[in-house]
Amino acid sequence: xxxxxxxxxxxxxxxxxxxxxxxxxxxxxxxxxxxxxxxxxxxxxxxxxxxxxxxxxxxxxxxxxxxxxxxxxxxxxxxxxxxxxxxxxxxxxxxxxxxxxxxxxxxxxxxxxxxxxxxxxxxxxxxxxxxxxxxxxxxxxxxxxxxxxxxxxxxxxxxxxxxxxxxxxxxxxxxxxxxxxxxxxxxxxxxxxxxxxxxxxxxxxxxxxxxxxxxxxxxxxxxxxxxxxxxxxxxxxxxxxxxxxxxxxxxxxxxxxxxxxxxxxxxxxxxxxxxxxxxxxxxxxxxxxxxxxxxxxxxxxxxxxxxxxxxxxxxxxxxxxxxxxxxxxxxxxxxxxxxxxxxxxxxxxxxxxxxxxxxxxxxxxxxxxxxxxxxxxxxxxxxxxxxxxxxxxxxxxxxxxxxxxxxxxxxxxxxxxxxxxxxxxxxxxxxxxxxxxxxxxxxxxxxxxxxxxxxxxxxxxxxxxxxxxxxxxxxxxxxxxxxxxxxxxxxxxxxxxxxxxxxxxxxxxxxxxxxxxxxxxxxxxx
Amino acid sequence: xxxxxxxxxxxxxxxxxxxxxxxxxxxxxxxxxxxxxxxxxxxxxxxxxxxxxxxxxxxxxxxxxxxxxxxxxxxxxxxxxxxxxxxxxxxxxxxxxxxxxxxxxxxxxxxxxx
Numbered sequence: 080x081x082x083x084x085x086x087x088x089x090x091x092x093x094x095x096x097x098x099x100x101x102x103x104x105x106x107x108x109x110x111x112x113x114x115x116x117x118x119x120x121x122x123x124x125x126x127x128x129x130x131x132x133x134x135x136x137x138x139x140x141x142x143x144x145x146x147x148x149x150x151x152x153x154x155x156x157x158x159x160x161x162x163x164x165x166x167x168x169x170x171x172x173x174x175x176x177x178x179x180x181x182x183x184x185x186x187x188x189x190x191x192x193x194x195x196x197x198x199x200x201x202x203x204x205x206x207x208x209x210x211x212x213x214x215x216x217x218x219x220x221x222x223x224x225x226x227x228x229x230x231x232x233x234x235x236x237x238x239x240x241x242x243x244x245x246x247x248x249x250x251x252x253x254x255x256x257x258x259x260x261x262x263x264x265x266x267x268x269x270x271x272x273x274x275x276x277x278x279x280x281x282x283x284x285x286x287x288x289x290x291x292x293x294x295x296x297x298x299x300x301x302x303x304x305x306x307x308x309x310x311x312x313x314x315x316x317x318x319x320x321x322x323x324x325x326x327x328x329x330x331x332x333x334x335x336x337x338x339x340x341x342x343x344x345x346x347x348x349x350x351x352x353x354x355x356x357x358x359x360x361x362x363x364x365x366x367x368x369x370x371x372x373x374x375x376x377x378x379x380x381x382x383x384x385x386x387x388x389x390x391x392x393x394x395x396x397x398x399x400x401x402x403x404x405x406x407x408x409x410x411x412x413x414x415x416x417x418x419x420x421x422x423x424x425x426x427x428x429x430x431x432x433x434x435x436x437x438x439x440x441x442x443x444x445x446x447x448x449x450x451x452x453x454x455x456x457x458x459x460x461x462x463x464x465x466x467x468x469x470x471x472x473x474x475x476x477x478x479x480x481x482x483x484x485x486x487x488x489x490x491x492x493x494x495x496x497x498x499x500x501x502x503x504x505x506x507x508x509x510x511x512x513x514x515x516x517x518x519x520x521x522x523x524x525x526x527x528x529x530x531x532x533x534x535x536x537x538x539x540x541x542x543x544x545x546x547x548x549x550x551x552x553x554x555x556x557x558x559x560x561x562x563x564x565x566x567x568x569x570x571x572x573x574x575x576x577x578x579x580x581x582x583x584x585x586x587x588x589x590x591x592x593x594x595x596x597x598x599x600x601x602x603x604x605x
Numbered sequence: 606x607x608x609x610x611x612x613x614x615x616x617x618x619x620x621x622x623x624x625x626x627x628x629x630x631x632x633x634x635x636x637x638x639x640x641x642x643x644x645x646x647x648x649x650x651x652x653x654x655x656x657x658x659x660x661x662x663x664x665x666x667x668x669x670x671x672x673x674x675x676x677x678x679x680x681x682x683x684x685x686x687x688x689x690x691x692x693x694x695x696x697x698x699x700x701x702x703x704x705x706x707x708x709x710x711x712x713x714x715x716x717x718x719x
Contacts, residue, residue: 122693123676125630134670171637186659191645
């Protein structure tokens with residue numbers, strides 16, 4: 080048995096191999112028959128024949144196939160994506176540009192339906208309806224939409240779609256030529272954003288802006304502020320030359336400006352007179368630039384109203400002159416105060432007295448500076464000079480009077496007088512004990528010559544003795560203050576306390592405009 | 606073991622992955638028809654389990670030589686074994702489906718002749 084198996088086994092294997100080989104040959108034969116059948120039944124396009132230089136392709140369809148192939152080769156070369164679909168919307172042709180555009184290979188795409196390659200999104204539902212209508216009625220459609228690739232990337236495309244027809248005129252599919260316009264769209268969007276942004280700047284600018292054609296020197300655009308500045312409506316500005324709108328009334332000067340501008344690309348005029356439509360004059364600063372816009376030159380003219388700046392500069396100049404004048408005056412006063420303080424009184428207390436007087440002057444100066452040299456309210460001046468006794472105001476020190484603004488000169492002199500009176504009251508008068516009071520009052524007296532009247536009345540202090548000599552303090556509350564306002568003072572050492580009174584023509588003491596200040600009139604007791 | 610032994614062993618099941626190569630010549634009507642027809646069959650019966658590689662031998666004739674292609678369109682079923690060839694525009698659905706081991710008979714998938 081074993082022997083028999085040993086003899087039969089190779090025979091058995093040989094038989095199996097023969098059967099397998101037979102089966103394989105039968106399959107090959109069937110395939111060969113299949114090939115012949117396909118050729119006979121016209122199902123084959125081409126035959127591949129091996130030659131010495133490699134496989135050679137023989138097409139079996141004559142001129143039509145060659146023409147088709149030629150067309151295919153042409154489509155393969157174009158830079159736009161080309162896709163053909165059959166009537167079931169299966170892709171029958173895709174060129175290399177379309178493979179690149181959609182990130183698919185032809186072998187993946189051919190025979191697949193379009194959504195395998197991209198999805199469509201329309202900008203408006205009506206666009207899709209219009210496209211189908213055009214294809215049905217005209218056999219072609221051209222337009223823009225969005226193709227969404229299978230990786231999710233969105234492409235802005237411009238497509239041209241044509242209905243393909245067979246010889247009988249029956250629709251067999253469609254051919255689409257697709258151009259990627261994503262970059263162009265992004266660029267257009269950026270331009271649009273830029274246009275909105277700069278248009279807003281142009282329209283909201285608080286400088287007048289004119290755009291001028293350098294060829295004709297005529298205005299081609301103007302912003303709203305320009306119409307406000309000149310008083311012309313927009314329509315009246317367009318087409319006009321600069322000298323016609325009140326800028327460079329002299330046409331020759333205007334031509335000079337254009338000539339300079341063409342030479343240097345920019346001109347600047349810091350102060351030009353501008354005449355509004357109403358005839359009113361205005362100072363303006365003009366900066367003009369020449370630049371290229373889409374290959375043609377334009378001039379942008381920025382016109383700034385500098386009236387306010389000019390007023391401000393004039394005010395600063397006036398203030399500087401005033402400060403200079405005041406500083407000189409003040410130095411003269413300080414010099415006089417120092418001289419008089421040194422000449423009279425105890426040398427041991429010279430520095431203290433001088434320092435206190437200068438301090439009193441400084442308080443008045445601070446108030447003047449605060450009010451930009453437009454004078455000082457009487458109440459503010461009194462409170463400033465009595466700052467050391469602020470806790471007594473309302474109890475032992477009372478103030479009463481209306482809101483009145485002293486001139487700078489009056490404020491300086493009356494301030495010094497108040498300082499002397501307060502110092503005297505603390506040292507010898509009503510504020511030197513625990514009971515004394517001071518009443519400070521001011522008012523205006525009407526009449527042919529209105530008068531300013533101010534008084535300092537002490538009461539309840541120690542018994543008053545008339546001083547044996549008159550020091551510089553007396554000069555300050557007397558002659559000095561009188562001289563500053565051409566007024567008259569009364570100084571009485573009454574038994575009940577010191578009484579000081581100043582009367583002066585109102586025009587000399589009170590600032591003429593009396594600029595409105597919010598301070599309320601001093602009440603009976605502050 | 607010979608190829609014939611190997612080819613005989615693996616009946617195609619419903620999870621079997623198919624690898625198909627379709628050789629065409631440019632965009633001729635029969636090539637286009639063959640592509641459309643085979644894609645229809647695959648999408649109807651092999652969804653998610655097939656790779657179809659469409660090769661244009663007018664662009665790459667050497668591919669024709671390596672696969673011993675003698676006419677186009679030709680479909681080659683590389684996997685599952687056994688390797689099978691089909692010539693023509695793939696409009697004979699029944700024959701192709703039997704050849705692909707997808708079914709023995711039954712309703713034909715409507716395909717088109719050019």
